[in-house]
Amino acid sequence: MVCFHGKDTSGKPLELIQHVQQLNFLLMVVSKPEIEATKRQIGFVGQVEE
Template identity: 40%
Template sequence: MEVRTPLIAEMNRAINKQQFDRDNPVIAVFKGLHEYVTGFESSLDDDHEVGARLVTFGQSIQIHVQNIGYKAPFLITFTGVDSTGSQLQLVQHVSQLSFLLVAVPKLQEKPFRVGFIWDK
């Protein structure tokens, strides 16, 4: 019978999570999005925030991005609002991802900065 201490059990969980992160394509895509969005966001002035223009079926929607998250193994989620203030959530498979970053005028006094929801 194998006896495991809490420390060994925690180490095993950490090793399994590291292996999962390496083997899961959504983690790499999410980390790349994080780098691109934070880089883009750092170039914005105080009158703009990160927006995205989504083009599907001949229609274009512009959103003010509030959060980006993921659901393993293949889904990326984007939440935000459109120019009318309507709440939006886009759920997209990593193989279909196309995300055009645009600077959009802020909707409130203080510009919103994107939150990243890790390890959903």
């Protein structure tokens, strides 16, 4: 198993893991996308108000 550590062109860290059986993993940092969907209210159908 061989591990390479480095940075991509924008300076974010990444790691490449390779196994002798040709199994490869590239681990890299990505930012979480911001979804602008309206939030749904959770509750029971036909809820009775007091």
